[in-house]
Amino acid sequence: MKVKGSVWKFGADVDTDRIIPARYLNTSDPKELAKCCMEDADPEFSKHVEKGDIIMADKNFGCGSSREHAPISIKASGVSCVIAKSFARIFYRNSFNMGLPILECAEAVDGTKAGDKVEVDMGKGEVYNITRKKTYQARPVPPFMQELVGAGGLMKWIKKRGKV
């Protein structure tokens, strides 16, 4: 799968309260959650994000709460992929479970500026910065995670295995 879009850049330790503040957690409707996605990190984000856009962030993206509303709101806002130097554990797990594509690639994060056009080959883990004509190799996605992605998320994976 290849995705393409403009880059939104964020710093280190972006917590789930900034991705989706708790004041909006009285609903789990993805469309409602998308309206306030990243509000406390960048109030302009939800107004201007376009389908296919890519989030790039420094280390420990998605730290804090276990709220799956965070990856849900990002996915529902049209973001095609999140690339960070590292992800907090629960956010990482949630993203694979519910189907938000994520990659770890420190070099791509350092070599990309906000607004750059980037193309990502999720299968190969290749990040191509179209604006700067540079290619980066992300850390390989572990085989089990690829299996989850292939199945279409955790619930489809357990169904496939006859566990329901």
Added chain:
Amino acid sequence: MAGRVKKQSMTITEKILAKHAGRKSVSAGELINAKIDIALGNDITAPIAISEFKKVGAKKVFNRNKVVLIPDHFTPNKDIQSATQCKIVREFAKEQKLKHYYEGGEVGVEHALLPEKGIVGPGDVVIGADSHTCTYGGLGAFATGVGSTDLAAAMVTGEVWFKVPETMKFVYHGKLNKWVSGKDLILRTIGDIGVDGALYRAMEFTGSVIDKLSMDGRLTMCNMAIEAGGKSGVIAPDETTKKYTRNRFERKAVYYESDADAKYVEVMDYDCRKIEPQVAMPHLPENTKNVSEVGKISIDQVIIGSCTNGRMEDLEIAAKILRGKKVSSNVRLIVIPTTPKIYADAMKKGWFDIFLKAGAIISPPTCGPCLGGHMGILGPGERAVATTNRNFIGRMGDVTSEVYLSNPAVAAASAILGRVAGPDEVMKRKKK
């Protein structure tokens, strides 16, 4: 002739996970499927899990005694939308005849309520769609936070996939200084290793200071393992654990401990005689300072409560400091006993009189303000000292507000003085 196979040495975390994966041994980095003893959800995370559960065509949870639903975040219902979320949880709990569903006057903050009621205990594997599920490591369990989809899958299958974590060992030597508690040890540790210092890892807390630490203090320490990015926090069960779980834990307790030659990815030693009460400055739990070095910072609100510090020991310290004192006229002090039992016990002890005479608000059990939900939200530029666990930007309200994390003694002293302050400042005055 083959020699005798040496038994693989393991940490407490590896032993618990091996047992639940039906294996003799596991090592860090391995991917396993583990049977779980308890799966937990709350009013924010459970509705998504319930929807996923139904979408996949599941009819019944794997075990009605092992799925626990606790509406504690936006309760008492904050608005129509949160009431709707709670309704989804209630109807599912009734339909599935869940043994452990609590609401109204029976509900408490989940991570205080589950240990108190004996729903979780030593040797368990617990997952919860709440990041502070790691609290139960204080009882010698493997407990970790997950998301709603993980909870949904666990409600169907009774199993969860895990990568066996590496373990970091933290050894606390010496003895605790006055007013220093489990909260200060964990804040200091997070200050040292950072908010991703234990990412994907288990944090094992040991040493002579931990041996003497109360169960309330142990639960506080393990509660904040997530604030260092940890997968879990754990303290090996001992006499304190046995005393706490006796006549309380509803299953058979299994006591595990790490082998003497178990593998640790890192070992850190602390001389507790050098640790004074800590304050985590905005906007990360790793921004810790000694309370004596904070300087003059005026505050508008103080919260004493939460799954981190809203238990009996915490309220007792707060009562000791607030006895005969008045909260500063610039400060709103909100005390939140975290379970109905703690609420009733604190009242019986006479602490409510102390809090009320001091000018505090006593809230019903709720997560409420800790996550900026309700019952004590901060306005623009306002500052709070809180015994809670996170001080992220906008965590407790407006994006320009600030949260300073501390233990209950510092919080109570700060409420009296109207600025971030150590308890010695208040208690010295008393002597005059």
